[in-house]
Amino acid sequence: MKFYRVNVEEREALGSYTLLRYRWNGPVEPGQFVMARTAGYPITLDPFLARPFSFYDHDGGVASFLFEVRGRGTALLDAASSIEVTAPLGKRFRIELGLGRAALLGGGIGVAPLKILGRHLDAMGVPHDVFLGFADAAASVVAKDFPGAEVATMDGAVGTRGTVLNASGALTNYGAIYSCGPNSMLAAVKLAAGKNSLCQLSVEERMGCGNGSCNGCVVPVHGGYVRSCIEGPVFDAEVLAW
Amino acid sequence: MKFYRVNVEEREALGSYTLLRYRWNGPVEPGQFVMARTAGYPITLDPFLARPFSFYDHDGGVASFLFEVRGRGTALLDAASSIEVTAPLGKRFRIELGLGRAALLGGGIGVAPLKILGRHLDAMGVPHDVFLGFADAAASVVAKDFPGAEVATMDGAVGTRGTVLNASGALTNYGAIYSCGPNSMLAAVKLAAGKNSLCQLSVEERMGCGNGSCNGCVVPVHGGYVRSCIEGPVFDAEVLAW
Amino acid sequence: MVVRVQETGVDLEVELFGIPLRTPLIPASGTLSKEALDEVEGVYGAMLPKTTTPVARVGNPPPRVAETPAGMVNSIGLQNPGVERFLQDLEVFDLGIPLFVSVAGDTVAEFASLCEILSGVERISAVELNLSCPNVECGGLAFCAGASSVEELVVACRSIVGNKPILAKLTNEGVVENARAAEAAGADGLTVINTLPALTIDARTRKVLVRGGLSGPAIKPVALRAVYDVSGVVDVPVVGSGGVASGTDVAEFMLAGATAVQVGTTSFVRDPQEILAEFTAYLKESGLGASQLTGAVRSPDPGVPVPRPKPVHKSSRH
Amino acid sequence: MVVRVQETGVDLEVELFGIPLRTPLIPASGTLSKEALDEVEGVYGAMLPKTTTPVARVGNPPPRVAETPAGMVNSIGLQNPGVERFLQDLEVFDLGIPLFVSVAGDTVAEFASLCEILSGVERISAVELNLSCPNVECGGLAFCAGASSVEELVVACRSIVGNKPILAKLTNEGVVENARAAEAAGADGLTVINTLPALTIDARTRKVLVRGGLSGPAIKPVALRAVYDVSGVVDVPVVGSGGVASGTDVAEFMLAGATAVQVGTTSFVRDPQEILAEFTAYLKESGLGASQLTGAVRSPDPGVPVPRPKPVHKSSRH
Numbered sequence A, B: 001m002k003f004y005r006v007n008v009e010e011r012e013a014l015g016s017y018t019l020l021r022y023r024w025n026g027p028v029e030p031g032q033f034v035m036a037r038t039a040g041y042p043i044t045l046d047p048f049l050a051r052p053f054s055f056y057d058h059d060g061g062v063a064s065f066l067f068e069v070r071g072r073g074t075a076l077l078d079a080a081s082s083i084e085v086t087a088p089l090g091k092r093f094r095i096e097l098g099l100g101r102a103a104l105l106g107g108g109i110g111v112a113p114l115k116i117l118g119r120h121l122d123a124m125g126v127p128h129d130v131f132l133g134f135a136d137a138a139a140s141v142v143a144k145d146f147p148g149a150e151v152a153t154m155d156g157a158v159g160t161r162g163t164v165l166n167a168s169g170a171l172t173n174y175g176a177i178y179s180c181g182p183n184s185m186l187a188a189v190k191l192a193a194g195k196n197s198l199c200q201l202s203v204e205e206r207m208g209c210g211n212g213s214c215n216g217c218v219v220p221v222h223g224g225y226v227r228s229c230i231e232g233p234v235f236d237a238e239v240l241a242w
Numbered sequence C, D: 001m002v003v004r005v006q007e008t009g010v011d012l013e014v015e016l017f018g019i020p021l022r023t024p025l026i027p028a029s030g031t032l033s034k035e036a037l038d039e040v041e042g043v044y045g046a047m048l049p050k051t052t053t054p055v056a057r058v059g060n061p062p063p064r065v066a067e068t069p070a071g072m073v074n075s076i077g078l079q080n081p082g083v084e085r086f087l088q089d090l091e092v093f094d095l096g097i098p099l100f101v102s103v104a105g106d107t108v109a110e111f112a113s114l115c116e117i118l119s120g121v122e123r124i125s126a127v128e129l130n131l132s133c134p135n136v137e138c139g140g141l142a143f144c145a146g147a148s149s150v151e152e153l154v155v156a157c158r159s160i161v162g163n164k165p166i167l168a169k170l171t172n173e174g175v176v177e178n179a180r181a182a183e184a185a186g187a188d189g190l191t192v193i194n195t196l197p198a199l200t201i202d203a204r205t206r207k208v209l210v211r212g213g214l215s216g217p218a219i220k221p222v223a224l225r226a227v228y229d230v231s232g233v234v235d236v237p238v239v240g241s242g243g244v245a246s247g248t249d250v251a252e253f254m255l256a257g258a259t260a261v262q263v264g265t266t267s268f269v270r271d272p273q274e275i276l277a278e279f280t281a282y283l284k285e286s287g288l289g290a291s292q293l294t295g296a297v298r299s300p301d302p303g304v305p306v307p308r309p310k311p312v313h314k315s316s317r318h
């Protein structure tokens, strides 16, 4: 896998999350992700693997991802001035015109790809509502970057008390549903979406390579498993055997 | 092994070598060494082991070591702003009064401990000559920090052409001989020193721990091996089975 | 390849059981997908796709991978579309270099049937037997759990694969004995080693995360030992595998006795082009051709030391 | 130990074959010298000095250690002053905690004679048999190269060591079979695992640097697998060893099935006090006592997940 060394242009603290910007000129599609790590010599052994992050946005040659510090990899990314990234990877959210209103549902750090997706929907004139669910107020800080979004927090500190589905209510009136968050939430969204709308889910599975080589990042589909880094991370809900 | 995190106070480029200073208040004896590495999280896995360095000097609460970048460990030390060091380790050069003039012979990066040793000899009123051998002019830059020292370079670019023993000539007139450098040089110094003077050699062997625990750093003595991190790194020449 | 020598002044070519490889690098089976092929142009001396089995395997449920210190544990379960489909798609793996194919089955008969099928495919230059997979006829013990089982399998495959060379890929446990057995049974070369049995635990959830095979830099010293020991007792060429992460590592494996070297896990985190570039630089500094390295640590006169390369890391004085 | 529990509100005590250990940590044999003892006060539940042999051994010529990715290879050659001298100096290792002694010999008779000597030393609480050393009566194969050899050795030691518990320390190769054999032969516990056979090469000089045993974080997943597999088939307690580098690692080994855990190589690069502090914090967060962890990954209900600890690394925004 080829990595490119880039300088961190800006790092913004957004409550529990960090928004990291770096210069990237190539195309970035909503739903795509990047493997990122701190720069090594020539590779880092600790952590050894790079980490996958959805693109948060890409604007004027600057790409960004939003992340939560969970372990060693993200802690280092939260401090480094120079990082290494792959080219954008994976399948994008598919946008279809003429389906009517779209609902975007993000859970926790899974709100990340909804930013760039929302911009693309706007550009293509697709009306949409955004629903964001967080654990608590600190995690919900990023919501300020989603004007008009409905927010829910598990502890009720901000917005509706409960999950993102408590904020959204029924989804059956939407022609397209896009969602990213913990797999358990995606399963709930799939159920709530029913079968009549386009329902695209961005899944999260542990990755080895990010370029299809290791077969590590699979998700269950009817009849077997497929790699989420190549066939995903965005899947049509009905494809997933959840 | 206990490591202390210290800030690099100053890093000075001296030709092929780097002089690194950090704040250290405890006592440091000439000939002692330190295990050093870049600060980790909580340990570094790459490199995994810390590296041994002789003290170059210790003055007014600031300790220093002089090093040559050889591999990954020294390359990182050459760039880090915060490092981790152990307390001073190992046996010191023994200074005996009344032996007459002392000769200090350093080879390459082995000149390092002669700086602090020379200062101690001065303080105790022991007259001494310093002879320094280097590969080439770039390595010999540090000689400027040893006023009055005789220099030799292998390529003859600075001082006498040849080894440190070409610069010093016969050693039999000295009452005490102190040397540090590659083990092959130390063996030559031992031979040249003969048996009538105090001859103390600081040896260099690969180390695992630095505190006597691994039995890795042994040198041959009559009847077996001893650990150079505990029984050394400074040995009486006659002890060594070279 | 002549072009490459002229370009760099360095002879990267090696010969593996009579097959010239333009570089001694081979992708380790199961670590290079067709989607990543365009990244590796010019790097490898032979191509080696993921192990194929008689019928498709869905593989194991996730999580399948977990990071470990300087390595990773995987439990893929040989997910693959089966040999028929594999051969239909074989063309994408044809990069104009020798094409090796890795096979595995549940029984000796399955291995043999795969060898028979492949024997008819001209484009395939050699067959690697993945002996780490469980032998269902022996209570699920791996085929390389015992020398007699290795021998039986290699004999069966050897007799049916025609004139294609066979590489027997061994695990670390019992590797020297198994290497002798494989050679005696007619293997033309040995791949040493596969992943080490390992397990990871998530202390937070108090659950097993992945039970599988350890690969990556962590296992390099174990693999080097196996290559060194095996190449000391067999006459057939040894292909090194396990933790290769740099050009120096490639050299170390060859010096230890390998004729060619596989790059696996590290290709997930590093551009293999860099590994080839480093290896090329090493050869240039040492003044040797790649093939001269094989087993050179056993030479009584290892020659002039290679000058220490200047460290990449640049000093930031302050 | 009661003091400790009151101090931290955490119960660190475990019981190993009836011996209470105030913490589950034990120094791995050969990795803690008397010179370093004052650094480890309060950390360990039992003391375990370097393996002793019937007569002094000078050990192997240097170089004896080489760094590897996340680990090191050592070839010390059991340098030690012999059992007589060892017992004279034993006092320095008496930190008021149970004292275990590791023994090795060239033959079964040598092991047995060591056990006989130690059986008379009241201060010694248990004996660890270092089965990784070569058996000169079996062509230099290690004592743990086969289950029958393990059994013979343990039986001989068991009968002569009196009422002191025996820990059989096994290498990774064949560990499950050997564990069964050792238990059947009367071992009271098993230490799992010793270093992995490994080799390092210096590509610059083109020479073997160190041929010996790999230890450190690199081998942790291999050791965890061995602990998990062994503890699944024996009833005697398992002591984990291999790559323990943090408090989380201690927890992982115990969750996998270990009753106590040895810290070896990492103590060269880290203050073991930190490991104990991290482990204590883990217990605090999980609300469990140390002894409740043993084998908990096998429990059908592993309980509430431990909250993710806040990362140490502080963000430096810019």
Ligand SMILES: Cc1cc2nc3c(=O)[nH]c(=O)nc-3n(C[C@H](O)[C@H](O)[C@H](O)COP(=O)(O)OP(=O)(O)OC[C@H]3O[C@@H](n4cnc5c(N)ncnc54)[C@H](O)[C@@H]3O)c2cc1C
Residues within 6 Å of the ligand: A033, A047, A049, A050, A051, A052, A053, A054, A055, A065, A066, A067, A068, A069, A070, A071, A072, A073, A074, A075, A109, A112, A113, A203, A204, A205, A206, A207, A233, C066, C067
């Ligand atoms: C397609 C995709 C997109 C993602 N997008 C984002 C994002 O935009 N922002 C964000 O904060 N996180 C995102 N994640 C999750 C993110 O990759 C993990 O939080 C991160 O890998 C944790 O690394 P760590 O070193 O901090 O944690 P550790 O727990 O120390 O990591 C150890 C290992 O487990 C893996 N791992 C741990 N947690 C996860 C997880 N939840 N998902 C996948 N792998 C995991 C790591 O990659 C690493 O290999 C995404 C994951 C995937 C698969």
Ligand SMILES: Cc1cc2nc3c(=O)[nH]c(=O)nc-3n(C[C@H](O)[C@H](O)[C@H](O)COP(=O)(O)OP(=O)(O)OC[C@H]3O[C@@H](n4cnc5c(N)ncnc54)[C@H](O)[C@@H]3O)c2cc1C
Residues within 6 Å of the ligand: B033, B047, B049, B050, B051, B052, B053, B054, B055, B065, B066, B067, B068, B069, B070, B071, B072, B073, B074, B075, B109, B112, B113, B203, B204, B205, B206, B207, B233, D066, D067
């Ligand atoms: C008591 C003692 C004092 C020393 N004092 C100094 C000093 O003042 N200045 C200085 O520049 N160097 C000194 N050295 C040598 C220094 O430790 C090595 O140059 C350094 O460890 C190289 O590390 P590296 O990561 O750059 O090289 P690498 O080659 O990448 O190191 C790989 C491994 O080999 C070991 N190693 C490599 N070369 C040596 C060597 N020559 N001696 C010991 N271990 C080695 C490393 O410690 C490490 O474990 C001393 C060595 C000893 C034993």
Ligand SMILES: Cc1cc2nc3c(=O)[nH]c(=O)nc-3n(C[C@H](O)[C@H](O)[C@H](O)COP(=O)(O)O)c2cc1C
Residues within 6 Å of the ligand: A208, A213, A214, A215, A216, C028, C029, C030, C031, C050, C051, C074, C076, C078, C102, C130, C169, C193, C194, C195, C214, C215, C216, C217, C219, C241, C242, C243, C244, C262, C263, C264, C265, C266
């Ligand atoms: C994700 C993954 C999948 C693998 N799949 C196979 C396989 O299908 N067949 C096989 O023989 N080896 C397989 N291996 C083992 C590698 O080919 C290689 O022998 C091993 O990983 C050690 O080399 P490395 O450390 O360079 O990865 C796999 C390894 C990994 C990491």
Ligand SMILES: Cc1cc2nc3c(=O)[nH]c(=O)nc-3n(C[C@H](O)[C@H](O)[C@H](O)COP(=O)(O)O)c2cc1C
Residues within 6 Å of the ligand: B208, B213, B214, B215, B216, D028, D029, D030, D031, D050, D051, D074, D076, D078, D102, D130, D169, D193, D194, D195, D214, D215, D216, D217, D219, D241, D242, D243, D244, D262, D263, D264, D265, D266
């Ligand atoms: C330098 C060194 C010396 C060792 N000496 C012994 C020994 O004398 N007896 C023994 O049983 N194990 C010995 N070992 C093995 C350790 O006790 C331990 O089992 C092994 O290193 C794995 O644990 P670790 O990764 O925590 O070091 C030694 C290990 C090292 C690194």
Ligand code: FES
Residues within 6 Å of the ligand: A206, A207, A208, A209, A210, A211, A212, A213, A214, A215, A216, A217, A218, A227, A228, A229, A230
């Ligand atoms: S992460 Fe390796 S195949 Fe998807």
Ligand code: FES
Residues within 6 Å of the ligand: B206, B207, B208, B209, B210, B211, B212, B213, B214, B215, B216, B217, B218, B227, B228, B229, B230
């Ligand atoms: S370096 Fe470990 S004993 Fe000296």
